[in-house]
Amino acid sequence: xxxxxxxxxxxxxxxxxxxxxxxxxxxxxxxxxxxxxxxxxxxxxxxxxxxxxxxxxxxxxxxxxxxxxxxxxxxxxxxxxxxxxxxxxxxxxxxxxxxxxxxxxxxxxxxxxxxxxxxxxxxxxxxxxxxxxxxxxxxxxxxxxxxxxxxxxxxxxxxxxxxxxxxxxxxxxxxxxxxxxxxxxxxxxxxxxxxxxxxxxxxxxxxxxxxxxxxxxxxxxxxxxxxxxxxxxxxxxxxxxxxxxxxxxxxxxxxxxxxxxxxxxxxxxxxxxxxxxxxxxxxxxxxxxxxxxxxxxxxxxxxxxxxxxxxxxxxxxxxxxxxxxxxxxxxxxxxxxxxxxxxxxxxxxxxxxxxxxxxxxxxxxxxxxxxxxxxxxxxxxxxxxxxxxxxxxxxxxxxxxxxxxxxxxxxxxxxxxxxxxxxxxxxxxxxxxxxxxxxxxxxxxxxxxxxxxxxxxxxxxxxxxxxxxxxxxxxxxxxxxxxxxxxxxxxxxxxxxxxxxxxxxxxxxxxxxxxxxxxxxxxxxxx
Numbered sequence: 001x002x003x004x005x006x007x008x009x010x011x012x013x014x015x016x017x018x019x020x021x022x023x024x025x026x027x028x029x030x031x032x033x034x035x036x037x038x039x040x041x042x043x044x045x046x047x048x049x050x051x052x053x054x055x056x057x058x059x060x061x062x063x064x065x066x067x068x069x070x071x072x073x074x075x076x077x078x079x080x081x082x083x084x085x086x087x088x089x090x091x092x093x094x095x096x097x098x099x100x101x102x103x104x105x106x107x108x109x110x111x112x113x114x115x116x117x118x119x120x121x122x123x124x125x126x127x128x129x130x131x132x133x134x135x136x137x138x139x140x141x142x143x144x145x146x147x148x149x150x151x152x153x154x155x156x157x158x159x160x161x162x163x164x165x166x167x168x169x170x171x172x173x174x175x176x177x178x179x180x181x182x183x184x185x186x187x188x189x190x191x192x193x194x195x196x197x198x199x200x201x202x203x204x205x206x207x208x209x210x211x212x213x214x215x216x217x218x219x220x221x222x223x224x225x226x227x228x229x230x231x232x233x234x235x236x237x238x239x240x241x242x243x244x245x246x247x248x249x250x251x252x253x254x255x256x257x258x259x260x261x262x263x264x265x266x267x268x269x270x271x272x273x274x275x276x277x278x279x280x281x282x283x284x285x286x287x288x289x290x291x292x293x294x295x296x297x298x299x300x301x302x303x304x305x306x307x308x309x310x311x312x313x314x315x316x317x318x319x320x321x322x323x324x325x326x327x328x329x330x331x332x333x334x335x336x337x338x339x340x341x342x343x344x345x346x347x348x349x350x351x352x353x354x355x356x357x358x359x360x361x362x363x364x365x366x367x368x369x370x371x372x373x374x375x376x377x378x379x380x381x382x383x384x385x386x387x388x389x390x391x392x393x394x395x396x397x398x399x400x401x402x403x404x405x406x407x408x409x410x411x412x413x414x415x416x417x418x419x420x421x422x423x424x425x426x427x428x429x430x431x432x433x434x435x436x437x438x439x440x441x442x443x444x445x446x447x448x449x450x451x452x453x454x455x456x457x458x459x460x461x462x463x464x465x466x467x468x469x470x471x472x473x474x475x476x477x478x479x480x481x482x483x484x485x486x487x488x489x490x491x492x493x494x495x496x497x498x499x500x501x502x503x504x505x506x507x508x509x510x511x512x513x514x515x516x517x518x519x520x521x522x523x524x525x526x527x
Contacts, residue, residue: 002108002109003107003109003110003111003112003139003351004019004105004107004108004109004110004111004112005019005020005112005113005141005344005347005348005351005353005355006018006019006029006102006105006107006111006112006113006114006343006344006347007019007113007114007116007149007340007341007342007343007344007345007346007347008098008101008102008113008114008115008116008340008343009116009146009149009339009340009343010040010072010094010097010098010101010115010116010117010129010132011040011072011170011171011172011339012040012070012072012073012170012171012172012173012198012200013039013040013069013070013170013171013172013198013199013200013311014037014038014039014040014171014311014336015037015038015039015040015097015101016028016036016037016038016336016337016339016340017029017038017101017102017104017105017340018337018340018341018343018344019105019344019347019348019355020344020345020348020353020355020358021355022354022355022358023358024355024358026153026341026344026345028337028340028341029104029105030104031053031100031101031104031527032053032100032103032104032526032527033053033054033527035053035054036336036337037336037337038052038053038054038097038100038101038104038527039053039054039056039057039069040069040070040071040072040097040171041053041054041056041057041060041067041068041069042056042060042067042068042069042071042093042096042097043055043056043057043059043060043063043066043067043068044066044067044083044084044086045059045066046084047084047085047086048522048523048524049523049524049526050096050523050524050525050526051525051526051527052096052097052099052100052525052526052527053100053527054527055527057069057238058238060234061231061234061235061237061238062231062234062235063231064230064231064234065083066083066084068081068083068088068093070171070172070200071090071093071094071097072090072094072172072173073172073173073195073196074090075090075091075094075121075124075125075128075129075132076090076121076122076124076125076126076127076128076507077090077124081093086519087519088516089508089512089516090128090132091128091131091132091135091507091508091513091516092132092135092516092519092520094128094129094132094136095132095133095135095136095516095517095520096136096520096523096525098115098132098133098136098138099136099137099520099525100525100526100527102136102138103525103527104527110139111137111138111139112138112139112140112141112347112351113133113138113139113140113141113343113347114140114141114142114143114144114149114343114344114346114347114350115129115130115133115138115140115142115143115144115343116143116144116145116146116149116339116340116342116343117129117143117144117145117146118145118146118168118170118173118175118193118195119145119146119147119148119168119175119177119188119191119192119193119385120173120175120191120192120193120194120195120385120386121195121385122385122386122440122441122442122454122456123386123388123440123456123483123484123485124440124454124456124507125195126143126482126483126484127484127507128507128508129143130143131507131508131513134513134517135513135516135517135520136520137517137521141347141350141351142346142347142350142481142482143482143483144342144343144346144380144382145175145177145188145191145382145385146168146170146173146175146309146310146339147166147168147175147176147177147179147191147309148166148177148179148186148188148342148380148382149338149339149340149341149342149343149346150166150168150307150309150333150338150339150342151164151166151177151179151181151186151307151342152186152342152343152345152346152380153333153334153338153339153341153342153345154181154307154333154338154342155181155183155185155186160182160183161180161181161182161183162180162181162304162305163178163179163180163181163189163300163302163303163304163305164178164179164180164181164303164304164305164306164307165177165178165179165288165291165292165303165305165306165307165326166178166179166306166307166308166309167284167288167306167307167308167309167310167313167318167322167330168193168308168309168310168313168339169197169198169199169284169308169310169312169313169318170198170199170310170311170312171198171199171200171310171311171312172195172196172197172198172199172200173193173194173195173196173197173198174193174194174197174198174283174284174287174310175191175192175193176191176192176193176284176287176288176291177189177190177191177192177291178190178191178291178292178294178295178300178303180300185379185380185381186379186380186381187380187381187414188380188381188382188383188412188414189294189295189298189300189383189412190291190294190295190298190300190383190412191291191383191385191412192287192290192291192294192385192444193287193385194283194287197280197283197284198310198312199244199310199311199312201277201280202244202273202277202280202312202315203237203240203241203244205273205276205277205280206240206243206244206268206273206276207233207236207237207240208276209268209272209273209276210236210240210255210257210266210268211227213266214226214257214259214264214266217261217264218259218260218261218264219261222259222260222261223259225260226259226260232258235258236257239255239256239257240255242255243255243268244273244315245314247268247269247270247273247315248314248315248316250270251269251270251271252267252268252269252270253267253268254266254267254268255268270316273315274315274317277315277317281317281318281321284318284321285321285325287444288322288325289325290444294411294412298412303326303328305328305331306322306326306328306329306330306331307330307331307332307333308322308330308331308332308333308335309332309333309334309335309338309339310335310339311335311336313332313335314332314335319332346380349379380481381414381415382414382415382481382483383411383412383413383414383415384409384410384411384412384413384415384417384479384483385411385412386411386440386441386442386446387407387409387410387411387440387441387446388407388408388409388438388439388440388441388456388477388479388485389405389406389407389408389409389438389439389448389453389477390405390406390408390421390424390436390437390438390439390475390477391403391404391405391437391438391439391450391455392404392405392406392424393427395427403450404448404449404450405439405447405448405449405450405453406421406424406448407441407446407448408420408421408475408477409477409479410446411441411446415479415480415481415483416478416479416480416481417478417479418476418477418478418479419476419477420474420475420476420477421473421474421475421476423472424472424473424475425469425470425471425472425473426464426467426468426469426470426471426473427469427470428469429467429468429469430465430466430467430468431464431467431469431471432462432463432464432465433460433461433462433463433464434460434461434464434473434489434491435458435459435460435461436457436458436459436460436461436475436487436489436498436500437455437457437458438455438456438457438458438477438485438487438500439453439454439455439456440453440454440455440456441453442454456485457485457487457500458500459487459489459498459500460498461473461489461491461496461497461498462496462498463494463496464491464494464496465494467491467493467494471491471493472491472492473489473490473491474489474490474491474492475487475488475489475490476488476489476490486499486500487499487500488500
């Protein structure tokens with residue numbers, strides 16, 4: 001039986017699954033209640049029954065102890081959860097969301113998918129996403145950056161060559177990426193972003209405005225009772241989200257709050273939202289300016305088009321700010337669905353399906369098999385979002401305490417990439433082992449300071465024997481096109497070699513993946 005090929009936008013607040021049908025049309029697969037987007041919310045009805053989606057979001061607001069939202073913000077971190085007496089992780093919660101998304105597609109045979117991730121996700125977050133898919137029993141064909149997926153969807157609808165800036169503001173993350181798009185082939189020039197900046201932050205600012213109005217309108221005892229009630233606050237947040245969406249097309253929105261003092265009507269105005277979020281909007285502008293500088297350093301002279309994706313990109317002030325900054329009128333391109341549609345195109349391109357052939361013929365494009373690296377609709381040349389390097393003990397430090405990170409592969413290097421250390425060696429005579437620690441840039445700018453990086457791989461090269469101090473150790477770092485990391489440490493004289501891959505700190509190891517797979521596999525999941 002043939003596999004079902006899917007593109008999945010695993011979002012912070014909402015997720016979408018799409019495919020390409022037999023006629024060559026990109027289609028979004030609706031969930032169990034007929035909606036194209038599924039809230040990335042999980043609610044544990046019991047220790048064996050799980051709900052994903054709208055109902056989970058509603059029940060989680062009433063009973064937050066047994067509900068989970070915004071789990072994507074914790075991907076790649078140690079964020080243990082205990083729900084209904086069971087241990088969970090960001091990977092297992094994400095796996096439950098993926099299971100429900102795939103179930104909506106009613107797969108025939110094996111389910112294979114391209115899953116999107118924020119462009120600024122580092123290696124730990126990407127590996128955590130891949131592990132979530134493995135726990136869900138899903139074959140991951142590739143992890144593709146969200147702005148790239150959006151550009152694939154956009155690039156296949158308009159022939160020609162152009163330089164595009166993608167502004168992607170979702171529910172929990174922000175990415176901005178400069179790409180070259182040529183007849184469906186996407187080359188990433190530069191990318192930057194913030195993993196904890198999105199619509200959820202806007203919602204919190206709006207909720208604060210509502211709470212301030214309530215504090216002014218009702219007795220203090222009633223106000224304290226209201227804010228201490230998690231269920232009422234959760235319900236309020238749902239109303240605030242609806243009001244935010246309305247403010248994208250209206251100057252003001254009204255919502256009714258059921259407070260201890262009775263029904264209170266609160267009016268929210270668009271200019272209030274904009275004033276409350278000035279620092280958030282300014283942060284996106286700062287990131288855009290950074291990415292433009294990076295693109296300029298790589299020879300990009302200007303931007304031809306600006307496209308906006310992600311549900312939060314609907315906020316009018318954002319488009320106004322982009323026009324002011326770039327003197328280009330941005331286009332809002334299928335903001336909720338573009339990423340999943342692009343992922344579906346990429347998945348079918350990798351698989352070389354007849355559906356992609358039909359799509360290419362419909363649009364007058366040539367097809368190509370992405371597995372052999374050739375150009376064609378849906379093919380991608382990505383970049384490394386963050387610099388990667390080796391932890392070095394500074395032998396020139398008089399106190400012998402300083403350590404620094406020597407970055408071998410720099411941010412925005414085209415992938416795949418490979419670099420080998422030069423000039424680093426052992427410190428002590430007869431040193432029998434060397435600890436190999438690989439670090440990734442943690443902040444917005446690369447720095448050799450240890451505090452500005454975080455560890456992603458760790459291992460020990462042993463059996464070195466009677467080597468003199470200063471003996472060279474060669475360390476080769478390889479980053480594959482999907483961002484996977486492989487490290488090979490070698491001592492040339494003895495030929496001793498150590499290969500590191502797969503395990504990354506803050507991500508569950510293979511034994512835990514098996515345990516979580518078994519635990520998630522016995523749960524009944526519905527939407």
